[in-house]
Amino acid sequence: MCELLGMSANVPTDICFSFTGFLHRGGGTGPHRDGWGIAFYEAGGYRDFRDPHPSVRSPIARLISDYPIQSHIVISHIRQANVGGVRLANTHPFTREMWGKTWCYAHNGQLEAWQGLPLAFYHPVGDTDSEHAxxxxLGTLRQHFPHLPDANDTQRQACWARLHALxxxxxxxxxxxxxxxDGDYLYTFCSTKLAHITRRAPFGQAELSDAELTVNFAEHTTPxxxxxxxxxxxxxxNEAWVRMQPGELLVWHQGRIVARFTAEEKGADSPQ
Incomplete structure (x- = not known):
């Protein structure tokens, strides 16, 4: 299957360290050789880079690992093709506009009977189950919320609860x-595998599992x-990652979890 990488931060931050280890899994330490992509939200704007070739041999991927793009939210994906050919149109992440925002999405897994999902507004460019989903x-969420929900907690919670249900x-x-x-929040949903770590003061050293690289975050951060x-x-x-539970949706804002929805409760926990 494919693999996912995301970041949420309260200050503009580069993802060079994590991406360096991640890209090695795209045809190096892992079998995900069917393309890769990465998207950045920065200074109110959005940009992405996608390549249908293995990330471990991609000059573009090497550029990204060396180029410290400062961003609040990052989404990246390396692909092991199951549905759809190996081509740029099928390379994650995918983007669409809704409520005047650029929405970015990447999926890991494989779906059955996905062709039966009715499309009300958006339509895929490629031929993957991921983009169809x-x-x-997004189209179903737009049907329930034709306009951007108000910023009050009730409206936001209702929108996030609907997203979790979908x-x-x-x-x-x-x-x-x-x-x-969506440029403000990062949403992570776990079906089988997702793990996360939050780094804050006091910062320490971290060692990559897929490459010989160590960084002392204390040298590159503020308290x-x-x-x-x-x-x-x-x-x-050398760090303690937290594994998400199946059916769990986490909503991230500026590096913090602000809402959690679980399969058992079908509702949101208090923000952390």
């Missing part, structure tokens, strides 16, 4: 691990920084 997810519908079709972002990284599998060998 994204179009259904993710649960997709999980019923197979494996649906997801990263989704106020909060940076959270989410990945299919932990990227470092």
């Amino acid at each position: 994204f179009c259904w997810l 993710c649960e519908e997709l999980r019923s079709l197979g494996v649906f691990n997801m990263l989704l972002a 106020a920084d909060i940076v959270s990284v989410i990945a299919t599998e932990p990227l470092t060998s």
Whole structure:
């Protein structure tokens, strides 16, 4: 299957360290050689890089690992193709506009009977189950909320609860691990595998599992920084990552979890 990488931070932060380990899994330490992509939200804007070739041999991937793009939210994906050919149109992450925001999405897993998901507004460019599910997810959310929900807690919670319910519908079709972002919030949904770590003061050293690289975050941060990284599998060998539970949706804002929805409770826990 594919693998996912995401970041949420309270200050503009580069993801060079984590991405360096992640790209090695794309045809190096892992079998995910069917393309890769990465998206950045920065200074109110959005940009992404996608390549249908293995990330471990991609000059573009090497550029990203060396180029410290400062961002609050990042989504990245390395692909092991199951549905759809190996081509740029099928390379994650996928994007659509809704409510005047750029929504970015990446999926890990494989769905059954996905062709039966009705598409009300958005339509796929490629031919993957992942992009079809994204179009259904965003279009259905738009049907329930035609306009951007008010910023009050009640409206936001209702929107997030609906998003969680839609993710649960997709999980019923197979494996649906997801990263989704709108420029303000990062949403992570676990079907089988997702893990996260939050780094804050006092910062220490971290060692990559997939490459010989160690960094001392204390040399690159301030005491106020909060940076959270989410990945299919932990990227470092000397840190304690937290594994998400099946059916769990986490809502991240500026490096913190601000809402949690679980399969058992079908509702939100108090923000952390």
